[in-house]
Structures are given as C-alpha cells and as structure tokens.
Amino acid sequence: VPPRCQVSDDGAIGNDDTAAPLTDEKRVSVTVESVNDRPIIGRRVSRTRQINSYDGGLSETKTVTDFEVEPIDKSLDSLCFSLVPSSQAYIDSCNSTNALSGKAYIDIDEDTLFMVGPEVLWIADVDSGEADRMPDPTRRRYTCPPAGDTGCRCGLPCLCGIRPCACDIPEVCQGNAGKLLVNFQVDQGQLSMYPPPGRELFSADEMTFLTNETEVDLLDGGSMVPCPGDMLSCMRNVSRLSIRTSLANLQLALEQYFLTYIGKPDFAGLDVLRIWVSDAGMTDDAYNTTLVAQETINIRVVAVNDAPVATIPNRVLQFPKGQRCFSDFMAYIAVNELAMLPACFDRVR
Numbered sequence: 001v002p003p004r005c006q007v008s009d010d011g012a013i014g015n016d017d018t019a020a021p022l023t024d025e026k027r028v029s030v031t032v033e034s035v036n037d038r039p040i041i042g043r044r045v046s047r048t049r050q051i052n053s054y055d056g057g058l059s060e061t062k063t064v065t066d067f068e069v070e071p072i073d074k075s076l077d078s079l080c081f082s083l084v085p086s087s088q089a090y091i092d093s094c095n096s097t098n099a100l101s102g103k104a105y106i107d108i109d110e111d112t113l114f115m116v117g118p119e120v121l122w123i124a125d126v127d128s129g130e131a132d133r134m135p136d137p138t139r140r141r142y143t144c145p146p147a148g149d150t151g152c153r154c155g156l157p158c159l160c161g162i163r164p165c166a167c168d169i170p171e172v173c174q175g176n177a178g179k180l181l182v183n184f185q186v187d188q189g190q191l192s193m194y195p196p197p198g199r200e201l202f203s204a205d206e207m208t209f210l211t212n213e214t215e216v217d218l219l220d221g222g223s224m225v226p227c228p229g230d231m232l233s234c235m236r237n238v239s240r241l242s243i244r245t246s247l248a249n250l251q252l253a254l255e256q257y258f259l260t261y262i263g264k265p266d267f268a269g270l271d272v273l274r275i276w277v278s279d280a281g282m283t284d285d286a287y288n289t290t291l292v293a294q295e296t297i298n299i300r301v302v303a304v305n306d307a308p309v310a311t312i313p314n315r316v317l318q319f320p321k322g323q324r325c326f327s328d329f330m331a332y333i334a335v336n337e338l339a340m341l342p343a344c345f346d347r348v349r
Contacts, residue, residue: 268303
C-alpha cells in the first residue's frame with residue numbers, strides 16, 4: 001500500500017464554522033528494490049545498546065543486549081603465536097584468561113579437539129535468509145544478464161536436480177531458494193561437521209555434503225554432487241568440508257558446535273582454516289550475480305611434552321621358542337592393547 005498524505009481544513013473559512021471541510025490528498029509511489037548483499041564472515045559477539053523512545057521523555061531509555069557480527073581481527077595472531085602459552089606474557093597480551101572475548105585465532109594442544117562456535121566463526125547473509133522465508137516462489141525473478149554460451153541462461157527452467165550449477169548464474173529450483181554453498185578447508189588437520197552428544201544429525205535435505213563431480217574445483221566454478229550413501233565419509237575427519245544448506249541450518253550448526261578441528265596425529269605447528277561462502281546468486285527475491293565471501297582463521301597447534309609411561313602386563317606371556325615378538329605402538333596400538341605383533345599377542349595368557 002503506497003503511503004498517503006491527507007490534509008483537511010475542518011471547514012474553517014474565517015467566521016463561518018458551518019462550512020463543509022475541504023480536503024486534499026496525495027499518494028506517493030514507493031518502489032523497494034532488492035539489494036544483492038554479499039555474505040558476511042566474522043565472529044558473533046554480544047553488545048549492549050540503548051533504545052530511546054521519542055515520546056517527550058515519557059518512557060525511560062532501555063538497555064538491551066544484542067548480537068552483532070564482528071570482523072575477524074588478526075592483529076594479535078603474530079604476537080600471540082610467538083609466545084609460550086603458559087607464560088605470563090601470553091596471559092597478559094593474549095587475553096588467555098578470557099580467551100573467547102577477544103582472540104580471533106585457534107590455539108590448542110596437539111591431538112586436542114577444538115569446537116568451532118559462534119565466538120570464533122559466524123556466517124550471515126541477509127539475502128539467503130529472506131529468500132528461505134519467502135512464501136510465494138512466483139515472486140522470484142531473474143535480474144541477471146546472460147552468462148554466455150556455456151553458462152546458465154536467465155529465465156530458463158531450472159534443473160530441479162541435486163547439483164549446484166557450475167556457472168555464475170545458478171539453476172536453482174524452488175526447494176533450493178536461499179541455499180548457501182559453504183567450503184571449509186585446512187592443511188594440517190581434520191574437520192568434522194557432526195553433531196556433538198545430545199544433538200541430532202541434519203537430514204540430507206537440510207544439510208547436503210558435496211564432493212567434486214569433475215576435476216574443476218568448487219571454488220573455480222566446478223560442479224558438485226552429493227556424497228554417496230549416508231554422507232558420513234564427507235562430514236567427519238576430512239581436510240575439506242563442502243556443504244549446501246540454508247543460512248538457518250548453518251547458523252544452528254555453528255551454535256551447537258557441530259564444526260570441530262583437530263590436528264593430524266602428532267602434528268604441532270601452524271595451520272589455517274579457510275572459509276568460503278557463496279550465495280549462489282540469490283538476492284531477496286531474484287537470481288542475480290553470485291557473490292562470494294572468503295576469510296581465514298589462523299591456528300596454532302602446540303606440542304605437548306608428555307612423560308613416558310611404563311607398564312607391566314599382568315598376564316603371563318608365553319611364546320614358542322624362536323618366535324621374535326615385539327611391540328610397535330605406531331603399527332599395532334589399534335590392533336591390541338599391548339601394541340604387540342598379532343602373531344605373538346594371540347599366545348598371551
């Protein structure tokens with residue numbers, strides 16, 4: 001409904017108060033165009049702000065607490081990574097006593113699982129959230145130029161399939177409106193997007209884990225297909241996570257600490273978590289030029305000087321004469337509790 005401005009003189013024409021009132025009315029046409037906003041990658045932080053009521057001072061100013069997205073500040077990374085984590089200098093300079101309030105990096109011991117939550121990583125995108133809530137799919141239109149001879153064409157029927165389009169202009173169906181393409185990647189560790197105890201796994205429709213269909217990388221416009229089966233092999237202990245999901249499900253997963261990082265076995269040193277988010281061309285109500293956001297979070301994995309542990313088996317070890325028996329914790333710790341050559345362990349009584 002366009003705004004309307006109406007004025008009446010209430011019949012006032014000098015000293016005659018019986019005259020009929022005269023009125024005039026104007027209507028102002030307003031067009032609200034959708035804006036193709038880029039996804040935002042940062043940290044979710046709590047902030048207090050004041051709300052004023054413009055009613056002549058009748059209402060008191062209210063103080064409320066809201067969340068906002070803060071950019072990932074790497075200004076402390078170089079200093080803090082040069083300090084020993086247990087040192088007083090680290091505590092004083094790197095805020096380690098309240099680590100989640102200011103640090104924008106990940107600092108963990110070797111072989112330690114780190115849960116990546118909103119205080120470390122948060123992803124927002126106004127367009128995809130609005131598109132996901134849009135009740136009438138017929139309002140969605142194309143505002144993009146043609147993508148070329150080998151690309152997707154604006155206005156053509158969508159595939160209604162299961163794979164994101166490899167070109168700039170997506171072939172998106174009603175069920176995928178507002179879906180984001182998200183990629184997490186590390187070099188010296190393993191990532192998982194898996195529910196912690198007490199949380200439920202997202203269905204394949206709610207969160208689809210993807211794998212390359214060709215040798216062309218997703219970040220270079222390559223086509224992706226859903227991982228086969230129950231997708232567990234693509235969501236746990238991998239160096240790269242590629243996901244198609246809605247903004248609401250992605251933020252819920254971050255809030256519930258689905259995303260975890262752990263260094264490779266016995267790894268100590270520096271790593272980087274690289275985050276890439278694409279809006280797949282979705283604006284508030286239209287398909288437009290695809291916008292991408294990229295960010296990195298630095299990681300330090302600290303070596304731990306563990307004391308050696310000597311144990312004595314409480315069972316009799318009986319081996320045949322001439323049998324060479326030994327323990328190799330690197331090779332056999334997953335095979336038996338003594339990490340012993342299997343042919344020998346079978347004879348332990």
